[in-house]
Amino acid sequence: MSVTDTQATTRRDLDRAVEELKVGAERWAQTPVAERAALFRRVHAAVARVAPRWAAAAAEAKNVAQSDPYAGEEWMTGPYGALESAAAYARSYEALAAGRSPVDGLHIGAAPGSRVAVRVLPRTLQEWVLFNGFRAEVWMPPGVSADQVRREAGLEAGAVGRYGGVGLVLGAGNISSIAPLDAFYELVAHNRASLVKLNPTFGGLLEVYHAALAPLIEAGVVRVVTGDGEVGAYLTQHSGIDKVHITGAAATHDAIVWGTGEEADRRRAAGDPRLTVPITSELGGVAPMIVVPGRWSAADLRFQAEHLVSMRLHNAGHNCVAGQVVVLSADWAQKDEFLAELRAALARMPARDPWYPGTAAKITRAQDAHPGRSTSRAAC
Numbered sequence: 382m383s384v385t386d387t388q389a390t391t392r393r394d395l396d397r398a399v400e401e402l403k404v405g406a407e408r409w410a411q412t413p414v415a416e417r418a419a420l421f422r423r424v425h426a427a428v429a430r431v432a433p434r435w436a437a438a439a440a441e442a443k444n445v446a447q448s449d450p451y452a453g454e455e456w457m458t459g460p461y462g463a464l465e466s467a468a469a470y471a472r473s474y475e476a477l478a479a480g481r482s483p484v485d486g487l488h489i490g491a492a493p494g495s496r497v498a499v500r501v502l503p504r505t506l507q508e509w510v511l512f513n514g515f516r517a518e519v520w521m522p523p524g525v526s527a528d529q530v531r532r533e534a535g536l537e538a539g540a541v542g543r544y545g546g547v548g549l550v551l552g553a554g555n556i557s558s559i560a561p562l563d564a565f566y567e568l569v570a571h572n573r574a575s576l577v578k579l580n581p582t583f584g585g586l587l588e589v590y591h592a593a594l595a596p597l598i599e600a601g602v603v604r605v606v607t608g609d610g611e612v613g614a615y616l617t618q619h620s621g622i623d624k625v626h627i628t629g630a631a632a633t634h635d636a637i638v639w640g641t642g643e644e645a646d647r648r649r650a651a652g653d654p655r656l657t658v659p660i661t662s663e664l665g666g667v668a669p670m671i672v673v674p675g676r677w678s679a680a681d682l683r684f685q686a687e688h689l690v691s692m693r694l695h696n697a698g699h700n701c702v703a704g705q706v707v708v709l710s711a712d713w714a715q716k717d718e719f720l721a722e723l724r725a726a727l728a729r730m731p732a733r734d735p736w737y738p739g740t741a742a743k744i745t746r747a748q749d750a751h752p753g754r755s756t757s758r759a760a761c
Contacts, residue, residue, distance in 0.1 A: 391608065391612065391615075392615060394606070395576075395606065395612070395615065395616060395619070396619075396621075398576055398604040398606065399547055399576060399619060399621035399622065400621065401601055401604065402547040402574040402575070402576055402601065402602065402603075402604055402621075403546075403547055403574070403621060404601055405574045405600060405601025405602040406544060406545055406546060406547055406572065406573065406574040406601075406602060407544055408600070408601060409545075409568070409572060409574065409600065409601075409602050410541070410542055410543055410544040410545070410572055411541065411542065412541070413478075413541060414474050414477050414478040414538070414539050414541060415474070415475070415478040417474045417538075417569075418471050418472075418474030418475045418478060419471075420596055420597070420600060421467050421468075421470045421471035421474065421565075422467075422471045423596040424467045424593075424594065424596050424597060425464060425467040425468050425471065427592065427593050427594070427595050427596055428460055428463045428464050428467060428593045429460075429464060430592070431460070431589055431592045431593050432456070432459075432460035432461075432464070434589050434592075435455075435459050435460045435463075435557065435586070435589045435593060436452070436455045436456045436459050436460060437455075438557075438585055438586045438589050439455040439458075439459045439557040439583070439586065440452045440455045441585065442557075442582055442583055442585055442586065443455070443696075443697070443736045444734065444736050445736075450731075451731075451733070454695060454696060455557065458556045458557065458558055458696070459556075459557040459558050460558070460593075461558075462556075462558035462562060463558050463561050463562065463565075463593065466558075466561075466562050466565055467565065470538075470565060470569050473534075473535055473538055473569070474538060474539075474569075477535055477538060477539040482531040482532070482534050482535075483534045483535045483538070484499055484530060484531055484534045485531070487499050487500060487501065487504065488500040489527050489530065489531075490518075492518065492520045492521075494523055495523060496520050496521055496522070496523055496525075497520075497521040497525055497526065497527050497530055498518045498519065498520050498521070499518060499519045499521070499530060500516065500517070500518050501517050501518065501519055502515065502516060502517035503515070503516070535569075536569075536570040536571070537569075537570060537571055537572050538569050538570065540572060543572050544572065545567075545568075545571045545572030545573035545574070545623075546573055546574075546623030546624065547573065547574050547575070547576065547621055547622055547623055548567045548571075548573045548574070548575050548576070548622065548623060548624040548625070548626060549575070549576050549578065549616050549617065549619070549622045549624070549625045549626070550563045550564055550567065550575045550576065550577045550578065550626050551578050551580075551613055551617075551625070551626065551627040551628065551629060551633075552577055552578060552579045552580050552583065552628065553580060553628035553629065553663075553701075554580030554581070554582040554583060554629070554737065554738075555582070555696060555699045555700060555701070555737060556696070556700070557583055557586060559628050560577050560579060560580075560583070560590075560628075561577070561590065561593065561594060563575070563577075563626055563628065564577050564594070564597070564603050567624075567626065568597070568602055568603075571624075573623070573624065574601070574602040574603065575602070575603055575604075576604050576606065576616065576622070577590075577603065577604065577605045577606070578606050578607075578608065578612060578613055578616060579605065579606070579607050580629070581607070581609065581738075582737070582738065584607045587605065587607055590605045591605060614637075617637050617656060618655075618656075622658060623658055624658050624659045624660070624661075625637065625656065625658060625659070625660040625661075626660070626661045626662070627660065627661075627662050627663070627664075628662075628663045628664075628701070629662075629663075629664065630664065630665075631664045631665075634660070634662045634664055637655075637656055637660065638654045638655065638656045638660060639654055639655060640655050663701060664701070665700075665701035665702070666701070666702075667705045667706060668702055668703060668704050668705055668706075669704070669705075669706045669707075669708045670689050670692065670704035670706065670707050670708065671708045672685065672689075672707065672708065672709050672710075672713075672719065674709075674710040674712075674713035674714075674715070674716075676715075677715055677719075682715065682718055682719050682722045683722050683726070685719070686719060686722035686723040686725070686726040687726045689704060689707065689723060689726075690723065690726040690727050690730055691730070692704045693705075693727075694730055694733055697733040697734065697735050697736055697737070698733070698735070699735070699736070699737040699740070707723070
């Protein structure tokens with residue numbers, strides 16, 4: 382559904398989508414776990430079929446040529462992410478259907494503070510190769526036992542009969558897999574159908590998303606729409622929406638929750654949000670890149686400097702999790718050597734053109750606020 386007609390028609394389309402999702406969520410609540418697993422296997426196959434189109438459309442949205450080495454990013458952060466997610470959810474449902482825990486087979490160990498740690502990467506031989514040298518663990522809150530982890534893993538994935546309602550997903554405008562992944566999570570973890578409103582930067586991917594998510598759309602648990610800020614504002618106040626999730630700017634989140642201008646000031650003071658349903662928000666931050674001091678070889682210094690620079694330049698810096706600050710030990714004997722490698726690596730990397738709307742104005746404000754300072758080769 383593309384929202385491009387008059388406001389009256391647009392609202393009728395949106396109202397119809399919400400009503401269809403209510404029916405779909407009710408049907409999903411009664412769907413056996415094994416059938417849910419099979420549905421996500423079909424999603425995996427659908428994403429695989431459109432993967433080249435997906436990556437190409439995402440690259441085009443960012444003005445990245447198919448021959449550009451950075452085009453590979455759009456495969457990893459687009460269809461690859463959706464493929465891995467769909468497969469993981471299918472495996473979790475299959476485990477639950479067989480009476481097992483989704484974490485069976487994962488290494489469960491200990492972490493500082495008497496915590497339980499679950500190793501989630503690498504899990505397969507493919508991941509050992511693709512993410513060579515990397516390891517990821519999920520640390521549980523203090524007091525959560527290994528048995529509790531096994532028992533409660535999957536949240537409401539196995540809760541047949543529980544109606545989760547309809548959620549609004551306000552999609553990210555920087556990484557093309559985020560909006561579909563948010564819809565996946567809402568469905569699996571909360572039995573909640575999703576109306577996905579695309580960020581205008583990815584409006585050109587509408588048909589790709591329709592094809593990739595076709596099994597979920599046919600099941601009535603996902604609808605994907607495009608539109609401007611008025612569409613998003615209408616949906617956040619829609620009586621049929623039970624929850625909102627946004628990936629975006631803090632200012633957008635605040636406008637949704639409190640309104641703008643004098644209304645926002647009044648509502649904040651009174652503790653009276655205009656949004657009456659729960660909201661979850663992923664709004665980015667200033668991520669530190671912490672360099673642990675030690676006796677490093679010249680190769681180590683160069684490799685890690687390139688690692689940090691590639692992290693910073695990924696997606697031209699338009700990442701919620703992009704490293705923004707390098708943290709070094711003041712008395713590290715190799716500090717200056719590392720900084721020299723860092724500057725050299727930054728100079729070697731091909732320059733990236735900031736593509737996200739509004740970036741030029743942000744760079745100008747940063748330059749005005751810090752005269753005499755040079756700006757990064759990628760904006761954030």
